[in-house]
Amino acid sequence: MRVLVDKGALLCGCLLLALLVGQVKTATVIWLIAAVTVAGLSMTVDQRRWGIAVPAAYLLVGALSTDSVTGAPLVVYALARLGALGTRSERMVTVAVCILFAALMAARVQDMPVLALALAVCALAALLALRTVQEAEARRSLHVVRDDLREKVLTLQDMNAQLLQAQDYELRAAALAERTRIAREIHDGVGHLLTRLLLQVKALQVVHRDEPGVVADLATLDGGLGEALDSMRRSVHALSDDGEELATSLNLLGSRCGIESVRVDCSTEAEPPAAVARCVVAVVREALTNAAR
Numbered sequence: 001m002r003v004l005v006d007k008g009a010l011l012c013g014c015l016l017l018a019l020l021v022g023q024v025k026t027a028t029v030i031w032l033i034a035a036v037t038v039a040g041l042s043m044t045v046d047q048r049r050w051g052i053a054v055p056a057a058y059l060l061v062g063a064l065s066t067d068s069v070t071g072a073p074l075v076v077y078a079l080a081r082l083g084a085l086g087t088r089s090e091r092m093v094t095v096a097v098c099i100l101f102a103a104l105m106a107a108r109v110q111d112m113p114v115l116a117l118a119l120a121v122c123a124l125a126a127l128l129a130l131r132t133v134q135e136a137e138a139r140r141s142l143h144v145v146r147d148d149l150r151e152k153v154l155t156l157q158d159m160n161a162q163l164l165q166a167q168d169y170e171l172r173a174a175a176l177a178e179r180t181r182i183a184r185e186i187h188d189g190v191g192h193l194l195t196r197l198l199l200q201v202k203a204l205q206v207v208h209r210d211e212p213g214v215v216a217d218l219a220t221l222d223g224g225l226g227e228a229l230d231s232m233r234r235s236v237h238a239l240s241d242d243g244e245e246l247a248t249s250l251n252l253l254g255s256r257c258g259i260e261s262v263r264v265d266c267s268t269e270a271e272p273p274a275a276v277a278r279c280v281v282a283v284v285r286e287a288l289t290n291a292a293r
Contacts (some may be wrong), residue, residue: 004137010125011074014070017073031067032071034058034071035070038078041054042054042078052079052094055075055076056097058081059072059098063100063105069072072101072105076101077125077128083095101120106119128218169172195229
């Protein structure tokens with residue numbers, strides 16, 4: 001869009017030059033049409049090695065005729081733009097062709113005001129071309145930086161989500177580990193105490209087997225202790241089973257296995273039994289260990 005605006009302004013300058021020359025000849029119109037054609041062709045040959053030859057040929061051939069000066073600004077713009085987009089050798093060719101054209105025109109054109117105006121418009125055309133190319137390069141660089149920043153932002157957001165998820169699993173795992181520890185302490189402490197009391201009651205039943213009243217009381221106590229021990233064991237097993245969550249265990253394995261970027265997708269309609277979860281965790285742990293090696 002910027003190129004079209006520049007060429008439109010330069011075309012107005014070319015028409016002004018044609019009017020200042022005086023009588024508009026057929027050759028002047030032909031050269032102006034040729035310049036418009038060359039400027040249009042330059043839009044389709046961007047970044048091509050042979051594209052610079054088209055406007056360069058116009059200026060070299062046009063240097064033999066003073067009528068070509070009216071269309072020169074358009075061609076100089078196209079040549080300068082292609083040269084700026086090209087290699088160092090192409091830029092050198094562009095400068096050499098423009099200098100040669102200006103020198104030959106200065107030797108042929110007798111009307112100095114017209115010559116000065118033509119060269120000024122050509123210089124303006126070259127500056128416009130360079131500015132347009134620089135702006136395009138700046139926009140391209142900004143787009144690259146913007147895309148890079150967007151990619152980095154998305155990566156950071158993904159990493160942040162993973163860290164938050166890992167933090168949630170760590171907290172959940174810590175709570176489950178604490179529950180399992182409490183269950184073990186209950187089993188090791190209260191369970192052993194109840195078992196010892198139960199054995200003592202049974203021993204007293206043997207000692208006082210000849211005393212029916214004492215034996216009956218001890219039997220009642222024995223039944224109560226046995227029921228309490230069974231209830232405690234059921235509660236401990238329930239706590240231990242609740243401390244094994246498949247998704248939490250798998251995510252902990254993935255984060256601690258030493259392999260980078262391990263993603264865990266564990267979506268089940270219902271939590272599997274604790275025994276099944278332990279088997280799955282054991283298999284996954286072995287697989288990750290082998291993969292880490």
